[in-house]
Amino acid sequence: MSIVQTYGNIIKKNCDSNPTTSRNLINLGLHLERLKVAHLSHSKNLPSFTYLNAMALGMVEKGMKNPQMTCWNNLFAPVEIMESFGINCLSMEVLSSFFSGFTIEDLLIDASDDEGLATTLCSFHRTFIGANNLNILIPPRASVTTSNVCDGNINTFRYVSKKKDMPLFLVDVPHRYSEESVKYVEDQLQELIVFLEDTYKIRYNEEKLQQILQRENESHQLYEKYLHLVGTKSMPSTLTLQMFTLFASHLSIGSEESLQFYRLLLSDVEKAPLYTGKKILWVHVLPFYDESLKKIFNHSSDFQIQAIEMNSDSNAPLDVSHPLNSVARKLVANVYNKGYEEKAALCARLAQQTKADGVIHFAHWGCKQTSGGVQILKKRLQEDNLPVLLLDGDAVDRRNEGKGQMKTRVEAFCELLAEGDRR
Numbered sequence: 401m402s403i404v405q406t407y408g409n410i411i412k413k414n415c416d417s418n419p420t421t422s423r424n425l426i427n428l429g430l431h432l433e434r435l436k437v438a439h440l441s442h443s444k445n446l447p448s449f450t451y452l453n454a455m456a457l458g459m460v461e462k463g464m465k466n467p468q469m470t471c472w473n474n475l476f477a478p479v480e481i482m483e484s485f486g487i488n489c490l491s492m493e494v495l496s497s498f499f500s501g502f503t504i505e506d507l508l509i510d511a512s513d514d515e516g517l518a519t520t521l522c523s524f525h526r527t528f529i530g531a532n533n534l535n536i537l538i539p540p541r542a543s544v545t546t547s548n549v550c551d552g553n554i555n556t557f558r559y560v561s562k563k564k565d566m567p568l569f570l571v572d573v574p575h576r577y578s579e580e581s582v583k584y585v586e587d588q589l590q591e592l593i594v595f596l597e598d599t600y601k602i603r604y605n606e607e608k609l610q611q612i613l614q615r616e617n618e619s620h621q622l623y624e625k626y627l628h629l630v631g632t633k634s635m636p637s638t639l640t641l642q643m644f645t646l647f648a649s650h651l652s653i654g655s656e657e658s659l660q661f662y663r664l665l666l667s668d669v670e671k672a673p674l675y676t677g678k679k680i681l682w683v684h685v686l687p688f689y690d691e692s693l694k695k696i697f698n699h700s701s702d703f704q705i706q707a708i709e710m711n712s713d714s715n716a717p718l719d720v721s722h723p724l725n726s727v728a729r730k731l732v733a734n735v736y737n738k739g740y741e742e743k744a745a746l747c748a749r750l751a752q753q754t755k756a757d758g759v760i761h762f763a764h765w766g767c768k769q770t771s772g773g774v775q776i777l778k779k780r781l782q783e784d785n786l787p788v789l790l791l792d793g794d795a796v797d798r799r800n801e802g803k804g805q806m807k808t809r810v811e812a813f814c815e816l817l818a819e820g821d822r823r
């Protein structure tokens with residue numbers, strides 16, 4: 401049994417009878433891990449990924465330890481507005497992933513099942529609900545979530561907020577892109593500002609929001625440059641680090657820390673040696689805990705994941721002079737808020753840009769958003785003669801790992817890519 405599993409078992413033992421001890425152990429684990437990655441040089445990770453690792457751990461630690469200045473949200477929430485208030489954003493998806501990292505997700509999921517929730521509900525949601533049912537999280541002052549992308553969000557956040565007596569703000573995002581839709585969301589963002597002012601007792605500062613959007617624009621420009629270069633460069637990483645890129649592109653986009661990550665990423669790719677192995681475009685979340693997949697992709701010189709499509713879901717330039725309108729426009733224009741053909745087109749563009757040799761689409765357990773249109777995606781990518789692997793699995797719950805099925809399928813896919821060269 402690994403040290404992480406042993407530590408996870410101690411957390412689990414206390415969850416029922418002493419949730420405070422479990423919470424303290426989680427905070428301690430986060431703290432020690434952050435110190436380790438920030439102060440011990442890890443020769444295998446590039447400087448950008450070392451920075452990202454410490455940044456992600458630091459964000460979760462800060463959010464867990466300071467609930468008075470934290471807000472729970474979903475990955476697609478308008479974090480720029482909370483950031484302008486100095487509020488830490490901690491997403492439901494991130495919390496569940498970290499609990500899985502501590503190997504305690506099974507206990508939390510079972511604790512959500514006890515409430516009679518459908519087992520077909522996405523395991524990100526069930527883990528988050530279970531952690532709340534077992535009281536191992538201190539609720540923050542408020543939650544903010546959106547209706548777009550994920551159909552489970554509204555119900556999960558309503559349920560948890562009611563149970564914890566926590567103020568909740570829901571942003572309703574229409575699916576049809578129009579000026580009317582943008583205005584409708586912009587009006588809600590105005591209300592969100594009043595809600596945050598009342599809840600956190602802080603005054604809104606538009607200038608701060610403009611600075612955040614300025615940094616967000618810069619970050620997108622740097623990432624575009626990275627995408628243009630990475631197709632020929634060696635950028636080894638890990639499944640976990642690829643998941644952590646979502647901290648930069650979503651949860652802290654517009655922050656100085658996120659911008660610094662993109663600066664380092666571009667610098668790394670500019671200095672990187674030429675790469676002759678196989679390049680993968682990954683679509684959707686990654687089962688970062690899976691040992692067999694780690695062996696294939698982590699710091700590999702043969703198979704590298706150069707990009708994940710979620711980092712490019714909404715990267716159009718933001719008009720800094722109309723900050724609220726820009727954030728509203730971004731929410732409505734998100735690629736997942738449109739027809740699946742748009743997502744397929746984005747993946748095709750990214751695959752071309754990064755010179756991908758193959759695409760792996762991960763259909764996460766219970767996620768209708770990812771499974772519903774996979775055939776459209778496959779058809780679009782095959783028009784470009786790109787090999788596509790449609791991989792079913794669970795990015796949180798190890799029990800749905802499929803007893804080696806993922807390993808077999810990914811190994812066969814990688815063999816197919818390598819075989820192409822030999823032919």
Ligand code: SF4
Nearest residue numbers: 522524550764767769
């Ligand atoms: S994986 Fe799908 S269902 Fe689960 S949180 Fe993400 S978008 Fe929602």
